[in-house]
Amino acid sequence: MRRFRSTTPGLSTRRVTRAEGIQLSARVEAIGGDGLPSPIQAHVLQGLRRAIAIALAVADQFADRTALKDLKRANLEGALAENRKAGFSELLTAEALITLYVFGSATAFLLASHATEQSVEVGEVEEVLVENGQLALHGVLWELDQDIAALGTDEHKTVAVVLAFAEALMEKVASRAASAARLEPFMQAAWRVEADEFSVRGFSPATKGKSSTLTMTFKKPNDVVGNHIAKYQSMKLAKMLMAYDFDRRLNPFAELGGFIFTFMGDGKPGTGKTTLIQMMAGLVKAVLARGKPLFGICRGLQEINVALGGTLTRELRDHHAPDDVGFREMFDHRHDVALTPGGLLARAHGRMALHVNSVHYQGIARLGDGLAVEAVAPDGMVEAVSARIGAAPVLAVQWHPEWTADSDADAATFFHVLGRALRGQHPETTP
Numbered sequence: 001m002r003r004f005r006s007t008t009p010g011l012s013t014r015r016v017t018r019a020e021g022i023q024l025s026a027r028v029e030a031i032g033g034d035g036l037p038s039p040i041q042a043h044v045l046q047g048l049r050r051a052i053a054i055a056l057a058v059a060d061q062f063a064d065r066t067a068l069k070d071l072k073r074a075n076l077e078g079a080l081a082e083n084r085k086a087g088f089s090e091l092l093t094a095e096a097l098i099t100l101y102v103f104g105s106a107t108a109f110l111l112a113s114h115a116t117e118q119s120v121e122v123g124e125v126e127e128v129l130v131e132n133g134q135l136a137l138h139g140v141l142w143e144l145d146q147d148i149a150a151l152g153t154d155e156h157k158t159v160a161v162v163l164a165f166a167e168a169l170m171e172k173v174a175s176r177a178a179s180a181a182r183l184e185p186f187m188q189a190a191w192r193v194e195a196d197e198f199s200v201r202g203f204s205p206a207t208k209g210k211s212s213t214l215t216m217t218f219k220k221p222n223d224v225v226g227n228h229i230a231k232y233q234s235m236k237l238a239k240m241l242m243a244y245d246f247d248r249r250l251n252p253f254a255e256l257g258g259f260i261f262t263f264m265g266d267g268k269p270g271t272g273k274t275t276l277i278q279m280m281a282g283l284v285k286a287v288l289a290r291g292k293p294l295f296g297i298c299r300g301l302q303e304i305n306v307a308l309g310g311t312l313t314r315e316l317r318d319h320h321a322p323d324d325v326g327f328r329e330m331f332d333h334r335h336d337v338a339l340t341p342g343g344l345l346a347r348a349h350g351r352m353a354l355h356v357n358s359v360h361y362q363g364i365a366r367l368g369d370g371l372a373v374e375a376v377a378p379d380g381m382v383e384a385v386s387a388r389i390g391a392a393p394v395l396a397v398q399w400h401p402e403w404t405a406d407s408d409a410d411a412a413t414f415f416h417v418l419g420r421a422l423r424g425q426h427p428e429t430t431p
Contacts (some may be wrong), residue, residue, distance in 0.1 A: 022138070024048065024145045031155055040155045043114055044162060050196065051106035052137065058191055058200055059099045059133040065185045066091055087182075092132045094182040097173050099133035100140060101203055104169035109198050109206040111163060118160040120151050125165065125172045140169060174203045281307040288392045293421040296396030298360055301385060304396050308368030308389075315365075316381055319358045331357045331403045337375040337383045344386045344395060345374045348417050354410050356383070356399035363398060393421045 028045055029037045037045075063069040068091040074080045080088065127139035144165050152158035177183060191200040199206055280300075284307035287294050296304045302312055321333035334357050339346040346352055354375070364382040367373065374384035375397070387394040395418070401411035 022142050022145050024141060024148070027145060027148055028152070028158060031152060031158055038155055040114060040159065044111065044155075044158060047107060047110040048162070050110055051103050052141075054106045054193055054196075054198065054200075055099045055103035055137065056133070058102045058186075059095050061189075061191065062095060062098055062186050065189070066182070068092070068095060090181045093130040093180055094186065095133040096130040096136035097177045097180055097183070098186050100128065100136050101170055101173040101177070102200055103137060103140070104166040104173065105200070105206045106196075106198060108163055108166040108170070110196060111159060111166075114159050115163055116156050116159065118156045120157060120160045120164050122147050122151065122161060122164045122168055125169045128169075128172055128176065130176070170203075170205055177203050284308075288389050288394075291391030293418075294392055294394045294396075295418050295421075296394075297402065298398060298400055301396035301398050302360075302362065302364070304394065305364050305368040305371065305385065308370060308387075310364060310368030310371070311366045312362050313365035314362045316361075316363050316379065318379070319360050319363065319377070319381065321359070330359050331400060333358050335377055337377055337399075339375050339384075340373055343372070343374045344417070345384055345397075348413055349410065356397075356401075356410075357403060358398070359400060360398055395421070 025045060028041050031041060032038065063072070067087070071080065071084060071088045071091065074084075075088065125140065125143060127143040129136045129139040144162065147161050147165055148158055151161045187202045192198070280303040284294065284304055294304065296302075306312065318335065321330045334355055337354050337356055339349065339352050339354065341352065345354075358377075364385075367382065367385070370387045370389050371385040371394070372387060373382050374386050374395070375382075377383050381398075383399065384397040385394070386396075395414075397414060401408075401414040404411045405415055406412075
């Protein structure tokens, strides 16, 4: 096993290694027990080797663009000036973070095509060492080795472990990088590995090129791998998600040609920084680009607004029941909404006001591009929007019509509108 010579100031003669060593190659090849690596096992190893090479190459480029290369040489020769040690340490930390992030991004990119519905929870990456790039890489490879030993019971689980680890590593490193110094030369540059079609642009994960086909992978809420906030939100989503069959792995609305977004749980308003906001904004844009009917309920309205350039606010009152009431009692909290004259909802309902439930802590501050107001609360808060963006009809409401759709004609009307749009009919026609 390769030993790494530390370039940390004051440690120019120290050798760094782990007594137990890293057994990644042998461990991955041993999965299955027949001594003959499968194509998937070979791809995992090749992907990891390639990711290591790319990460070290980008780190070398960073050293060339900064004083790091010369400082390393001076340190190894014992000629590093005292007044340059602090800056040297900062550059080594930057190099370590760059190496780790590029390794994680390249690994995820190169092995993405081998992902299946298998998933594992690897937890937070602990071995984020920042003494220098090679030592940092050594630490995470050791930790990945341990995770594969514990969780990689077959080749598909091994792929899932590696991808989950890469995701967790990128998340951890990006968080550390937010407060690190000397990263500007990396952040302001871009690299592309043409042979792999892999690009490096700061601390942003690489993505595959655009495809003409919208491909989505659905996981059961208990299988979600990612940060704990996303996992918690997805468990809540399971209680409110309509029209998705996890056993058949299909969405009936998608089969009919449209999409409905509905779930509870308020994220950080208007910033697009939480995992779910990013996911939903991307899906909204993909649906609209394909001209598919798009509907939103509660936070679905908020996500559509954010995806179209709008913002959200928490400066609102009386739109949610007291926090100490039970889940069902939340939906008993109601208020009136005024419908926009001549709007889609006014035409569908045949009148100008509704009495709706209200279960939200945040709402629209600035309306997204292309959206029209369909309903407002007594305090002026936007409660429903509509649009036609290209070929895609859009309708979203802040209330929860699904809660009483089986007993309330007004609530059921939302779904009549939805059904007519899916059939390509005008929303105000008779169902």
